[in-house]
Amino acid sequence: MADRIVFVASSQPDAPPVNMMVLGTVNGVATLVVPASRIGDLAVNTFHIANNAVTVPLGASLSSDWVIPSSSGEYTLLNAGYIDTGGAPLFVLFNCACQTVGDSMFSSDFTIRVKVNGTVVAQAIATAAPSVYLQIPVSVSRYVPSPGGGPLNVVVTVQGSGNGGSFTAFANQRGGTSMLVIGTKK
Numbered sequence: 001m002a003d004r005i006v007f008v009a010s011s012q013p014d015a016p017p018v019n020m021m022v023l024g025t026v027n028g029v030a031t032l033v034v035p036a037s038r039i040g041d042l043a044v045n046t047f048h049i050a051n052n053a054v055t056v057p058l059g060a061s062l063s064s065d066w067v068i069p070s071s072s073g074e075y076t077l078l079n080a081g082y083i084d085t086g087g088a089p090l091f092v093l094f095n096c097a098c099q100t101v102g103d104s105m106f107s108s109d110f111t112i113r114v115k116v117n118g119t120v121v122a123q124a125i126a127t128a129a130p131s132v133y134l135q136i137p138v139s140v141s142r143y144v145p146s147p148g149g150g151p152l153n154v155v156v157t158v159q160g161s162g163n164g165g166s167f168t169a170f171a172n173q174r175g176g177t178s179m180l181v182i183g184t185k186k
Helices: none
Strands: 022-026 029-033 058-061 066-069 075-084 090-101 108-116 119-128 133-144 151-160 166-169 177-183
Touching: 058 075, 066 075, 066 151, 075 090, 075 177, 090 108, 090 119, 090 151, 108 133, 119 133, 151 166, 151 177
Parallel strands: none
Antiparallel strands: 022 029, 058 177, 066 166, 075 151, 090 133, 090 166, 090 177, 108 119, 108 151
């Protein structure tokens, strides 16, 4: 009758046997744990960790420059994607290398919004003076403590004020335009 199970790495059959689990502490409670040295690099997929304790981040970037006229008055999609955090908090970071151009007579405002499942969680405004080309970086970040459960639809849009002018979001110039969404641990 056996009173323990020990393991030897298949690549080192002459190595001394080791226990698969050792005594450790989890959330202040003594228990058996599998030490990191027993798990090969990336051998455990994050989908197999309980309750989405680790979330695969969502990344999106523009593949080509987008020019949005101020006169459109509609929100134009810049980046979007889905992430499932299992109800855990969410962190959204959006960076845009952009250029705003004002109308010959009026300044133009461009509103950039970040939405999670249709709710605006952050916004920024880029303003262009009359007849001025302004190259600016726009960065919007937001911690969302209670985003809800299930797949979350994260969307970044831009809207012009209707006074003329245009907004260009660059794909590759000056750092490009990208979105990073990360689910945080509970």
